[in-house]
Amino acid sequence: MIWIELFLTFLKIGAFTFGGGYAMLPLIQNEIERHGWLTQAEVVDFIAVSESTPGPLAINMATFVGIRTGGVFGAVCATLGVVLPSFVIILIVAKFYEKFRKSRAVDGVMYGLRPAVIGLIGAAFLSVGMTVFFPNGLQTAVFSGTGFWLSLAIFGLGTVLAFKKLHPIAIIGISAVIGIIAGYALGLYLNP
Amino acid sequence: MLWGDPMNKNLELFLTFMKIGTFTFGGGYAMIPLIQREVCDNKKWLNEDDILEVVAIAESTPGPVAINAATFVGSRTAGTLGAVCATLGVVLPSFLIISLISFILKAFQESRAVQYAFMGIRAGVLALILKAVYTMFKATKKHAVSYVIMAAALVLTAFLKIDAVFVIIGCAVFGLVWSLLFRKEQNDDMD
Numbered sequence: 001m002i003w004i005e006l007f008l009t010f011l012k013i014g015a016f017t018f019g020g021g022y023a024m025l026p027l028i029q030n031e032i033e034r035h036g037w038l039t040q041a042e043v044v045d046f047i048a049v050s051e052s053t054p055g056p057l058a059i060n061m062a063t064f065v066g067i068r069t070g071g072v073f074g075a076v077c078a079t080l081g082v083v084l085p086s087f088v089i090i091l092i093v094a095k096f097y098e099k100f101r102k103s104r105a106v107d108g109v110m111y112g113l114r115p116a117v118i119g120l121i122g123a124a125f126l127s128v129g130m131t132v133f134f135p136n137g138l139q140t141a142v143f144s145g146t147g148f149w150l151s152l153a154i155f156g157l158g159t160v161l162a163f164k165k166l167h168p169i170a171i172i173g174i175s176a177v178i179g180i181i182a183g184y185a186l187g188l189y190l191n192p
Numbered sequence: 193m194l195w196g197d198p199m200n201k202n203l204e205l206f207l208t209f210m211k212i213g214t215f216t217f218g219g220g221y222a223m224i225p226l227i228q229r230e231v232c233d234n235k236k237w238l239n240e241d242d243i244l245e246v247v248a249i250a251e252s253t254p255g256p257v258a259i260n261a262a263t264f265v266g267s268r269t270a271g272t273l274g275a276v277c278a279t280l281g282v283v284l285p286s287f288l289i290i291s292l293i294s295f296i297l298k299a300f301q302e303s304r305a306v307q308y309a310f311m312g313i314r315a316g317v318l319a320l321i322l323k324a325v326y327t328m329f330k331a332t333k334k335h336a337v338s339y340v341i342m343a344a345a346l347v348l349t350a351f352l353k354i355d356a357v358f359v360i361i362g363c364a365v366f367g368l369v370w371s372l373l374f375r376k377e378q379n380d381d382m383d
Binding site: 012014015016017018019021022024025026027030041044045047048049050051052053054055056057058059060063064067068072075079082083085086087089090091093094097100101104105106107108109110111112113114115116117118119120121122123124125126127128129131132147150151152154155157158159161162163168169171172174175176177178179180182183184188 | 213214215216217223245248249250251252253254255256257258259260263264267268272275279282283285286287289290291293294297304305307308309310311312313314315316317318319320321322323324325326328329332337338339341342343344345346347349350355356357359360361363364365366367368369370371372375
């Protein structure tokens with residue numbers, strides 16, 4: 001049953017995400033690959049859509065994956081799943097938050113988790129990089145060399161602009177425009 | 193005050209967080225200044241110190257920061273029902289907008305222009321992820337143990353293809369055990 005599967009999968013993702021939406025990426029990639037719901041390229045497209053629409057990244061991603069795999073009710077199940085663990089845990093913590101903040105156990109767990117999340121997002125960066133630069137795997141060059149160099153140029157420009165603190169939506173917009181212009185100008189071959 | 197005093201507090205929470213959800217772009221941290229303005233300055237439900245607590249707690253509990261913050265503020269302001277209303281409010285705009293966009297995208301995804309656009313966007317998103325890693329890296333306290341955990345998490349997930357859930361559990365347990373054994377005072381070498 002796709003709906004129960006969506007709910008449980010996003011429950012797991014919600015329960016093991018610490019920090020912002022990007023920390024969710026490795027988990028989403030793992031789960032989507034396991035279930036074969038979407039391609040890695042589609043996951044990257046979702047990140048872009050989530051970044052450029054209002055609302056928390058995590059909710060946007062859950063809704064998007066849910067609706068693509070299980071329709072509107074699938075979206076309800078996925079969103080409910082990703083929200084529920086936070087909701088329940090915060091309700092409990094809100095009651096005991098003095099104790100929670102002074103807890104040595106919580107402090108110790110966070111001591112391990114903070115750097116772990118950085119490593120995990122680093123891993124997501126590498127796997128998204130593979131999708132961007134080698135969409136058909138390392139051996140095949142079906143996407144042609146032009147696509148590779150174009151992606152590299154956009155990535156380079158995007159990195160410079162991101163470090164100049166340009167807004168993410170502006171970076172996504174610029175990347176899209178360059179993609180369209182260069183795509184038509186170079187007559188790039190697209191994979192079916 | 194837009195919503196008068198006689199109005200139900202739960203409804204007010206719902207509407208306030210719906211507004212916050214509608215105007216937040218990107219991750220949950222982008223939401224904090226908006227929460228501050230609405231919840232502290234406009235509604236006076238919480239004070240500035242409370243907001244710092246919201247951030248601290250949202251960071252150290254699982255789940256998206258946005259949901260953690262909404263649930264926490266709702267629960268502090270009006271109990272469990274308040275938490276339900278605030279969370280529902282923050283989720284609803286995303287849910288509706290994404291549902292709509294998903295249908296629009298589906299209609300245009302075969303178009304050549306859209307495919308070229310996404311080819312460009314994917315490379316742009318990669319740059320955004322790099323920036324996110326760098327920002328988080330800069331914000332963490334750097335010492336030998338944190339470098340080891342970072343490297344271990346990266347290698348285990350990216351190269352050995354270990355499920356991220358196990359990596360997270362492993363790092364949490366390691367941090368706990370290491371702290372209890374080798375770190376004398378809480379917060380002594382943290383940010």
